[in-house]
Structure formats: C-alpha cells, structure tokens
Amino acid sequence: MRKTMIAAAVVVATLTGLTGVAAADPAPMSLPGPTGPFPVGTKELHLVDHDRVDPWTGEPREMMVSLWYPSARDGRRTRQFSPGVAAYYDDLVGPGKADFAGTTTHARTGATPLPGRRPAILYSPGAMQSRFLGTTLVEELASRGYLVVGMDHTPIAPVQFPDRVELPKAGLDAARVLAERVRDTSFVLDKLGLSEVGMFGHSMGGFTTADAMIADPRIKAGINLDGSMDPRYGNAARAGVTRPFLLMGGGTSSGKPRNHRYNDDWAAFWTASTGWKRDVYFPAAEHMSFTDTQVMLPQVPGDHTSMIGTIDPCGSLAAQRKYVSAFFDLHLRGRPTTVFDRAAHPVVELIP
Numbered sequence: 001m002r003k004t005m006i007a008a009a010v011v012v013a014t015l016t017g018l019t020g021v022a023a024a025d026p027a028p029m030s031l032p033g034p035t036g037p038f039p040v041g042t043k044e045l046h047l048v049d050h051d052r053v054d055p056w057t058g059e060p061r062e063m064m065v066s067l068w069y070p071s072a073r074d075g076r077r078t079r080q081f082s083p084g085v086a087a088y089y090d091d092l093v094g095p096g097k098a099d100f101a102g103t104t105t106h107a108r109t110g111a112t113p114l115p116g117r118r119p120a121i122l123y124s125p126g127a128m129q130s131r132f133l134g135t136t137l138v139e140e141l142a143s144r145g146y147l148v149v150g151m152d153h154t155p156i157a158p159v160q161f162p163d164r165v166e167l168p169k170a171g172l173d174a175a176r177v178l179a180e181r182v183r184d185t186s187f188v189l190d191k192l193g194l195s196e197v198g199m200f201g202h203s204m205g206g207f208t209t210a211d212a213m214i215a216d217p218r219i220k221a222g223i224n225l226d227g228s229m230d231p232r233y234g235n236a237a238r239a240g241v242t243r244p245f246l247l248m249g250g251g252t253s254s255g256k257p258r259n260h261r262y263n264d265d266w267a268a269f270w271t272a273s274t275g276w277k278r279d280v281y282f283p284a285a286e287h288m289s290f291t292d293t294q295v296m297l298p299q300v301p302g303d304h305t306s307m308i309g310t311i312d313p314c315g316s317l318a319a320q321r322k323y324v325s326a327f328f329d330l331h332l333r334g335r336p337t338t339v340f341d342r343a344a345h346p347v348v349e350l351i352p
Contacts, residue, residue, distance in 0.1 A: 026099035027300040031080065031136055031292060032317060033106045036143030041071030041111025042078055046162055049187045055176065056155045056169070063184055064159050066131060066150045068107055068142035069118065075108030080292075084165030085130050088158040098300045105135050107142070118147040119332040120194045122185060122219075124212075126203025126227065126291070127156045127177075128168045133291040134202065140321045146328065151188055153181045156204075175233045178204070178211060185212040185219075196220055198328045202290045203227045210236035210269065213243060221331035223324060225290035226250055226258060229265045237265045240272025244331045247278070248323065250285025251309050257281065259351040276331070278340045279351035280323050284311035290320065311347055319345035 034040060049061040079101070081089065086101040123138050125131050131150035138148040152159045155169040156177055185208065189197065195218040201209045206227025211234045213219045221244040229236040247266060249258030256262035259281040260270040270277065286309035288294060294313045297304040322345060329335040343350050 026096050026102070028099050029103045029296045029299045031103065031105060032295060032314070034136075034139040034143035035321065036140060036145070038070035038114065038143050038145060039073045039111065040107040040139050040142040041069050041075060041113060042105075042107035042109055043067045043069075047188065047191050049191075052183065052187070054154075055180065056172075061180075061184070061187070062154070062161065063188070064131075064152045064161060065188060068138050068148040068150070070114045070142060070145050071108065071111035072114065073108075073111075075111035078105050078107055078109045079103065080105050080132050080135055081130065082160040084160035085132065085158045088165070088167060098296075103296070105132075106139055107135075118145060119328070120147040120149060120192075120197045121328060121332075122188065122197060122199040122209075123148060123150045124153070124181065124185065124199070124201035124205030124208045125150075125157065126201070126205050128158075129202070129205075129291065130158055133293065136292050136295060136317055137200075137320060137324060141325065141328065144325055144329075146332075149188060149192065149194075151184060153177075153184055153208075178207060178234045181205075181208040182212045182215050186216045189216065189218050194218070196332070198222065198332050200225065200324065201227065203287065207234055207236060210234070210241060210245070213241045213245070214239050219243070221245070221328065223248060223327060225320075226285075226287050228253070228263075229269050231265065231268065237268040238272065240269055240274065242273070242275045244276040244327070245273055246280065246323070246327045248280045248282070248290065248320070250282035250287065250289050250311070257283065261351055278327075281349045281351050282309075282311060282316060282319070282347055283349060284347065285309045285316055289313075289316050315345070315347045319347050323348070 047063045052061045054061040080103040089100045131152045141148050159166045198221045199209045199219050200223035202225040206224030209222040213222045223246040226249045231237040260266040288307040294308045326337040326339045
C-alpha cells in the first residue's frame with residue numbers, strides 16, 4: 001500500500017533494486033532537455049530562519065533551495081546532484097551501479113537572468129528525496145518563463161549544506177514533519193519576497209502543497225503529484241482548498257486506481273475543495289513516475305516496473321509537462337487551455 005509517509009521505503013526500494021545488477025562501469029544517465037523557448041539558469045541559496053527553532057536540532061531552522069529561471073545562454077551546465085547527495089544515492093544502490101555524480105542537467109549556474117518579472121512556482125519533493133529529483137519538470141517550467149524555487153526539507157531528505165551533508169532520518173513523527181514543511185514553505189515566501197505563487201510537489205511534497213495552501217493565502221494554485229493526504233497527518237483531506245488544485249496520480253494505491261474516485265483521502269479532499277479542481281490519471285504509471293526516476297531508471301539495467309510502471313517514460317514526461325504547464329499558465333497567467341476539457345495525451349485519463 002502506497003502512503004506518502006512511507007515514500008522513504010519507495011525510494012529505497014527503487015534504488016536498492018539496482019544492487020543486483022552487475023556492471024563494469026557505472027551506468028551513465030541523461031535527462032531530457034526542456035522544450036520551452038528560454039535557456040535556463042540556476043542558483044543555490046542557503047536560508048536560515050533565525051525566528052524558528054528546528055525541532056530536530058535545537059538550532060535555527062536551515063534550508064537549501066534552488067532557483068531555476070529564464071536566462072541568457074551563458075554560465076556552465078550543472079550536475080544534477082551535489083557531491084554529497086550523489087554519494088547518498090550511490091551508497092543506496094551500491095557503488096558503481098549508476099553514475100549519479102556524472103548526470104548533467106540543462107540548467108546553467110552563473111547564467112544571466114533575463115529582464116522582467118516572472119510568475120513564481122515552488123516545488124516540494126517527496127520524503128527521502130532530493131529537490132533535484134524534480135529537475136525535468138522544474139527546468140521545463142523555467143524554460144517557459146517561470147521562476148521556480150525548489151526546496152529541500154530536513155530531516156527527511158539528503159541535503160548538502162555549505163559546511164556539511166545531512167542525510168534522512170527514520171522513525172519521525174509524520175504530522176510534525178509535515179507541519180514543519182508547511183512552515184518551511186511560508187518562510188521561503190517571506191525570505192524571497194514572493195506572493196501570488198503556484199506550488200507543486202511529489203508524494204509528501206504534494207501533501208505539503210495542499211496543506212501550505214490552507215495555511216498561506218499567497219499560494220494561488222497547487223498540484224499534488226501522487227501524494228496521499230492521510231487525515232491523521234495533515235489538514236488537506238478534512239479542509240480542502242478554496243483555490244485551483246490539480247490532482248495527478250498513477251497506477252494503484254491499496255490495489256485501487258490512484259484517483260479521487262477510489263482513494264478515500266483524495267475523495268475527501270475533492271469533496272471538501274470548493275475551487276477549480278481537476279484529476280488527471282496515468283493508469284500505467286507508478287509512484288516514482290512523477291520524478292526524474294522515470295527517465296533515469298530505464299537507462300540502468302534491470303526491471304523497474306514496480307516503481308515506474310509500464311508507461312512509456314517519454315510519453316509520461318511529455319504529458320506531465322503539458323498538464324503542469326497548462327495548469328499554471330491558466331491560473332497564474334490567465335492563459336486559456338482546452339487540455340482539461342478532454343484528455344490531451346494518450347497516456348492520461350481525465351477523472352470527472
């Protein structure tokens with residue numbers, strides 16, 4: 001049974017499933033490039049909330065975030081993962097199985113931002129996941145003219161700070177973790193001076209998106225990518241949201257299709273939500289299909305269908321890019337679209 005709170009097990013299972021694959025050299029991996037008209041720049045920020053004590057360290061709460069933005073074609077291409085995070089994933093799969101350290105993105109560090117104000121979107125990853133496992137979607141949005149802010153949330157993510165690497169911890173109280181992630185979100189908006197933003201996230205990041213929308217009116221539209229919203233841990237299923245929200249799920253959860261017709265938590269959220277809402281279902285996908293894993297794992301020998309399903313990875317990514325971009329274009333830019341009137345890609349179904 002898939003739960004947001006056991007996303008750690010999902011990721012570990014995904015990656016450790018590679019350990020039985022013998023390889024003379026690490027399997028090289030590449031990421032599809034974004035399709036928008038703009039080159040993409042990126043920048044990392046180390047943020048410290050001196051007004052909030054981290055409940056797990058007793059020190060001021062710290063975060064690492066990344067900015068992706070439309071840019072000039074200067075700067076240099078970046079690696080997907082920092083050395084410490086790459087080493088974390090390498091240890092999970094067994095050294096030498098996959099080349100996490102060598103995977104290159106299509107964003108450039110030091111790139112000059114293009115002039116003008118840009119609508120902003122926040123991205124929150126799942127439990128035990130790095131913000132960089134959402135690279136293919138965040139680069140796509142930046143290439144279409146958005147400023148995207150990717151957030152890492154300790155203590156359930158591998159995070160490289162300027163002076164150390166923090167690895168995920170197990171056995172944490174899920175409700176407390178979620179509450180801190182919501183506070184992280186508002187802190188990032190405060191620190192960067194952002195308002196009227198969109199937000200999306202995978203797994204626990206999708207749950208975070210819904211609860212953050214309830215807590216912070218600056219978030220105008222949100223997307224949950226295959227994340228459960230168990231009412232034992234957060235408010236979303238009970239309270240719903242009043243502003244636009246998109247559910248995107250894949251495969252099955254507890255043996256049932258992952259959409260609001262069959263999942264109790266999504267059904268409760270759907271009923272309680274009074275704003276614009278849609279549910280886009282990917283029948284042949286699975287939980288990790290909504291991360292870069294869907295395009296990375298097929299480049300590594302082995303059977304990965306339990307984690308990314310049988311869906312065509314390129315088709316899945318194309319559909320996600322289409323629907324995520326159209327959603328934010330509609331609700332942040334006021335650009336009309338017909339993709340929510342009928343299925344706009346053969347790998348998806350629209351669930352009324």
